[in-house]
Amino acid sequence: MSKVAMIGGPPTQSSEGWLKPMFPITGRAHYFEKEFELPALDGQGVAVSWHSLCGIDAISTGKMPMFDAGNWVRCKRCEQQIEGRSAA
Numbered sequence: 001m002s003k004v005a006m007i008g009g010p011p012t013q014s015s016e017g018w019l020k021p022m023f024p025i026t027g028r029a030h031y032f033e034k035e036f037e038l039p040a041l042d043g044q045g046v047a048v049s050w051h052s053l054c055g056i057d058a059i060s061t062g063k064m065p066m067f068d069a070g071n072w073v074r075c076k077r078c079e080q081q082i083e084g085r086s087a088a
């Protein structure tokens, strides 16, 4: 199999959607929803708490932004959650 480069999008402006945190570097894009903002520990702006449909928590800051998913592979568990929502 050839290795396909995963290209993330720009830092997101969305509060919900298919997103890719800066860490971990590898992995998949998850469907994240913005939970709340809090003052960043380094004093630079705000940090944002995110929660994915499959249960992953992530924090983004100005230095470690949340990115649009680009062509990252999407998490299967998040996709199932979305299908469950639309079927309900």
Ligand SMILES: [Zn+2]
Pocket (backbone or CB within 6 Å): 029, 030, 031, 052, 053, 054, 055, 056, 075, 076, 077, 078
């Ligand atoms: Zn997920």
